[in-house]
Amino acid sequence: xxxxxxxxxxxxxxxxxxxxxxxxxxxxxxxxxxxxxxxxxxxxxxxxxxxxxxxxxxxxxxxxxxxxxxxxxxxxxxxxxxxxxxxxxxxxxxxxxxxxxxxxxxxxxxxxxxxxxxxxxxxxxxxxxxxxxxxxxxxxxxxxxxxxxxxxxxxxxxx
Numbered sequence: 269x270x271x272x273x274x275x276x277x278x279x280x281x282x283x284x285x286x287x288x289x290x291x292x293x294x295x296x297x298x299x300x301x302x303x304x305x306x307x308x309x310x311x312x313x314x315x316x317x318x319x320x321x322x323x324x325x326x327x328x329x330x331x332x333x334x335x336x337x338x339x340x341x342x343x344x345x346x347x348x349x350x351x352x353x354x355x356x357x358x359x360x361x362x363x364x365x366x367x368x369x370x371x372x373x374x375x376x377x378x379x380x381x382x383x384x385x386x387x388x389x390x391x392x393x394x395x396x397x398x399x400x401x402x403x404x405x406x407x408x409x410x411x412x413x414x415x416x417x418x419x420x421x422x423x424x425x426x427x
Contacts, residue, residue, distance in 0.1 A: 269301060275308075275329070277320050283302040283303070299322070304317060318338060319341045
């Protein structure tokens, strides 16, 4: 499905067949495309680029389409990777985390650090973290495939 070019987000690089590769939703998703382009919030003289997930309801492009600044997309990837790394060894904890130290990591970014922690404010964290770990395990092959591709591309880029 062709991504619209007449809306505020201006696509530059597109994946117009995303509905075919949208993880477990492939072939049955409203996420029809991904794009990298000029952000819809750009002001005159200021240009930001963003990533966008394009959703289509069957009749029109959905207001639920998400647009994120590129650095936030990468920050989410960092959060996914660090969380996945935690769960590789989480079996060591009876609750899959240490209730006395819920901080998993602090990752240095821009002169400060992004905190990665178990959400101790969640009143049912002990059951939710087990559900999360199971879902992460169930999706391990699909997530692993994407992480391997990401790793290869980062290596190709010199990182």
